[in-house]
Amino acid sequence: MAYYHEVFGADHLFRIPVTKNAARDLDLIDTDLNNSTMHGGFEVMGSEILCADDFMNQPQHATNIAILLEFNADDNADVVKAQKFFEHVANSGRVRVTEPYTNAYFGGKRGEFTDEYGVNWIVNCRPHDWVQNAPVIDEAPMNEPA
Structure with a gap:
């Protein structure tokens, strides 16, 4: 999220990390919860962009x-x-x-x-x-x- 703020001038940034309960429900055993995003978003030039990490596959x-x-x-x-x-x-x-x-x-x-x-x-x-x-x-x- 910091990248989009620094490079794109994004604002209204938010990030909700994965909770322990969500990790259990999604069977995320080896996940760094503090650096994982369940829900996130930011605004670029008036457009709202929503995002999340992909928990079903290897990150790429x-x-x-x-x-x-x-x-x-x-x-x-x-x-x-x-x-x-x-x-x-x-x-x-x-x-x-x-x-x-x-x-x-x-x-x-x-x-x-x-x-x-x-x-x-x-x-x-x-x-x-x-x-x-x-x-x-x-x-x-x-x-x-x-």
Whole structure:
């Protein structure tokens, strides 16, 4: 959690460690309870991020997780916030930029980076009405096979 505060400027951090009862119920015999997180979270650029340790498998870097931070390209203050946030994190030396923050096909800007834990982050600054005006690719309902 300290990493996200230091590098991302995260605030409203909280962490609830695993209790002895929860460790017993989850059959966590060799777990360092003080350094294990049952529930945790923080806020980055107004977005609440919730997290927990993975107790069912061996801990590993998360290569299949992406978190998108959305900004409104129609709001000048949001445009500046997105740009400054990406530059701050990219220049920290503690993330790997995988896509520079640059103009995107939808009229805004986007960039991507991977943090020290293998979590992929997308900073997306798009026009507010982009989703409403986006072309329909597949009209199949979400809960039915295409």
